[in-house]
Amino acid sequence: MTRLLIVDDEALVRAGLKMILESDDDLEVVAEAEDGADAAAMVVKHRPDVVLMDIRMPRLDGLAATREVQALPDPPKVVVLTTFDLDDYVFRALQAGASGFLLKDTPPRELVQAVKVVAAGDAMLSPAVTRRLIGHFAADSRSDRQRQARKRLGALTDREREVLTAVGRGLSNADIGKTLYMSEATVKAHVSRVLVKLDATNRVQVAILAHDAGLLD
Amino acid sequence: MTRLLIVDDEALVRAGLKMILESDDDLEVVAEAEDGADAAAMVVKHRPDVVLMDIRMPRLDGLAATREVQALPDPPKVVVLTTFDLDDYVFRALQAGASGFLLKDTPPRELVQAVKVVAAGDAMLSPAVTRRLIGHFAADSRSDRQRQARKRLGALTDREREVLTAVGRGLSNADIGKTLYMSEATVKAHVSRVLVKLDATNRVQVAILAHDAGLLD
DNA sequence: GGTCAGGTTCTCGACGGTGATCATGGCGTC
């Protein structure tokens, strides 16, 4: 049995959601809250498995409430529900720790499905939201940059890559020599070749490249 | 009527998918291809609305094929199908332009649903994949590290921040002097103060900090 | 099987250029 908490400022919406959700025998609404400020308290009191959270609410909005709830020990999963699929909402909700983000025009059957998926530890987004997320992800050239950077690293020898990593950490040549057991002169030679191979003019540039390539982290 | 192309090297899988998809009256499989190399040609010939693409295939794999298909004029939507939800596959598929990413254990009804969602211009991922994507998104935005880095930048003066940005680009002190119209000696003084304020011992470390803070990009 | 030439990688010391610190002074604000 999956225990649910519904957080929405409109009683009618809460009633509708409760109706839909309890049509499934595995779901039980154990509590309701009418704004974000009450949400955390209700979570502590009733310990639901999943929280359905509206965004637009008086006092504390759904995003802040989600953050608050996720900060609790052994927090429940949170599914954010909203009428608007604004980018900003989506990203902030996901970063606040939400496991789902559904639009209010989601069909009842999918809502039930989403709650179950989330309770099982996976995630569920409305299709339109998924599209936005993917769009942003693909547009986020970071991973692209990473692959490009990695490509350039292919020409390096093992030793050179080790030295490069150390440079990326911000170590001095002397420090690198100590940690890799070689003289400072040798370190310099490696760094010098790395500079040539990566077409850089100083160590700062290769350090950044090392980071872009994900060599550190 | 939504027109489909199925790309998979195993005839049995193709037959199974076709069976599932054509159980819906709005879906029609207009062509099949048995590897990625054939996929693009089939797209040109049959102009499907949606392509279901396996990843592991002989000759050209599904990721490369997806890129190829998306490079065509007025390309169809692509749904990638795979047994393994490896991170790397997911990200590369989405960046290759896929609109969906489903695991092969997806129930038939959801597969049909996903194809329709994608045909309508939205996106659909398997729940487990969605969870990964969100995880990476939340982690990748690095807002944590970024906020931390930004905090430390608060102590800097405007001029120091300008110099720091230039250092982050990998410029030499001489170059920074030229671009910011000050003598090299002045640049050095600024850099030196930045090092103290950011508790770093050399310019590489502050360059990385500058990147983490999102000063560059 | 030996070996010999060619290439690659790792190692190192010495030299000149670059980077980092320190002390000092000008300029505006409070």
Added chain:
DNA sequence: GACGCCATGATCACCGTCGAGAACCTGACC
């Protein structure tokens, strides 16, 4: 005038380039 910010030159430490030797692999040739 005390303070914070910006600017500068002298000094010393660090970094990057150069040339060169040692160890190793690879393939060709006898």
